Amino acid sequence: MAKLSNSIEEFINELLFDAGGSLEIQRSQISDHFNCAPSQINYVLTTRFTPIKGYYVESRRGGGGFIRIVKVNLEDETDTLELFYEYIGDSITKDKADDLLLELYRIDKVTKKEMELMRVALSDRALYESENKNTLRANLLKNMLLVVFS
Structure with missing residues (x-):
């Protein structure tokens, strides 16, 4: 499970980097990519993308739901x-x-x-x-x- 979590974290970080530090994506897109349950994505978001690590995460559930992740600058x-x-x-x-x-x-x-x-x-x-x-x-x-x- 840790290996999958590490892969999901790395994937999201790559997407964030490519998007310039702000990303909006559907949870199902990530879970489909890794062939895993959406709850696994939730686990990674709540444990690896926390405010103290410099991330702001907003999540909306449902048919049009999405995850918005913003990398916050911790230098200020x-x-x-x-x-x-x-x-x-x-x-x-x-x-x-x-x-x-x-x-x-x-x-x-x-x-x-x-x-x-x-x-x-x-x-x-x-x-x-x-x-x-x-x-x-x-x-x-x-x-x-x-x-x-x-």
Whole structure:
């Protein structure tokens, strides 16, 4: 399944590149190309084309349905910070926080050591006495981002 997901991701990225960073396509076109269920396309879109990875995805279902994917430029720090804040919201799970930290590392905003320190500070183990770990984690992460982007 991972191999198929990787192929679908690569295919969509090629289409995005050819289209100049903005693409509108029907889900069925992609699933027909790979001879797979449309749910597989949904899986790839929700796991590989996320806001923190710099993608805006809009989906409309039904007969005239489509998927619109836009590659967002993460070089503008203000826009990136806003995008990350929106992703975090009022609460964030450990797994989603880890995804965000990995993206910070990937775009060279933090070193590997800084990323690992932040992961430990945001871990369930570090927040074990908090009644609402995910809310506390969101607040801590937003404050960490202020330092990263200052």
